[in-house]
Amino acid sequence: MAGVTNGPFRELCREQGGGLYVSEMITSRALVERNPKTMAMIRFGRDETPRSLQLYGVDPETVGRAVRVVAEEGLADHVDLNFGCPVPKVTRRGGGAALPYKRELLRAVLRAAVAGAGTLPVTMKMRKGIDDDHLTYLAAGRIAVEEGLSAITLHGRTAVQHYGGVADWDAIARLKDAVPEIPVLGNGDIWTAADALRMMDRTGCDGVVIGRGCLGRPWLFRDLNEVFDGGDAAAAPTLGEVAATMARHAHLLVECFGREPHGVLDFRKHVGWYLKGFTVGTELRRSLATASTLAELEAHLARLPAEQPWPGHAADGPRGASGGRTRVHLPEGWLDDPEARTVPVDAELDVSGG
Known part of the structure; x- marks a missing residue:
């Protein structure tokens, strides 16, 4: 959602309904180094609360320093760590959806983030894994619980799927069963408020996270408010x-x-x-x-x-990026040892944004 969930779009969505509206993905290194573009991207509206900041990082030390900056300088009220991004410029450095394959590196990143956060809640978003032969979400979920995260979001696709095919909601149910200690939020193929209710009923998840479903549809959050309160979604707009x-x-x-x-x-x-x-x-x-x-x-x-x-079903369904990939770009030898904690050279991006 880089280039989309900036301050203006978050304000537009907040006008429609309540929820936790997360910033564009910010790179840990860029925050630590005070990159001007990044510092501009983390400005929140005066009445925006809670302020939720999403961080990308691979190196535990850099992630820990970035979260400490957020906490000590009061830059946000919540930190979300992105381990779901499938784009090559992120995964080829070992970040995003590639990182949970390295279990001990993931643990080190989460531990550093929680230590740096103080009283701020830390959550994470992830995918099922790199591909069907390298699924990581259940092990990553247990690590998240053990390292003190407050909640987990699972996008029911692998990185190689990108945004193609159909999200695997059953995987969300399996994660919910595996980590009953903390909330599990579901993500993937929620285009309408009815989709959100179906996901929660089918998976038992504690809430939903909206990504592409709000593209061109900020009123989706109004509809979610209505149905979660037991009512009906408002009439679709003309x-x-x-x-x-x-x-x-x-x-x-x-x-x-x-x-x-x-x-x-x-x-x-x-x-x-x-x-x-x-x-x-x-x-x-x-x-x-x-x-x-x-x-x-x-x-x-x-x-x-x-x-x-409103044109009905013709207006619903996928918007934004779609389609799968033939492979996931990874650092050389990334799949050789899932226990390795080595941080790839130049893993940390020095600028935020799409």
Whole structure:
């Protein structure tokens, strides 16, 4: 969710419903070294609470120092460690979804994070493993419990699956059975509030984590609030209501970045997600996705047929990255010894962001 879950998008989602809204993934080294881009990315809104910061790291010492900075300087109220990212620039350094294969290195990273956090809760997100021949989630779950983590999120896919295929919700149920001591949160293929209820009923998990499901759908959190309180999800928005949300999103981005061209440019990637399933002509879609000013964007939004109803199932389902991979990029010899604690050379990325 790099480049998506920035401050403006989190604010937009918080306006819809309650929840814990996590920052973009921040690299531990960049935080320790005070990289200017990273320090800008960890700014939270004045009324944003709790403030949740997600960290990436491979080296226990660097991760421990980064978490200590967060705790001692009051930068956030919660630290989430990302062991689920499958992108090559992360896994080829031993990070993200690659790291739990190294059980003792994982333990050292978690121990350092918890020690540095003081009273802050530390959680982690992970995948099932590298591939079906190298599953790690049950062992990693036990290590998390033993090292004092507050909760675990499991994305029901392996790293090689990337975002292809169907999430394995049964794996979430198995993890829940294996680690009854702490909450287990489920992630993967939650596109609607009804999906969240089905996951919780099927797996017994304690809650859900939303990733791609909120792309172009910030009102999903409103729907989740409603159904978790025993009610029904609100009526799906018309295209006019979606257009109003799009305009609000773009304005928040401009306010955050302080430069209109930057904010509008950043908004462009969201256009296709918001309009998925709606009947909108190719020319108008292109105009919305290439607007360079707020006035231009709003003029094009005004051309959308405001009364067009929600398109139903055509609007649900995958958005964002999809499809599997033929292999996972790993450091040389990474699979040779799962007990090895050696940190790969240049494992720590020096800048955050997608």
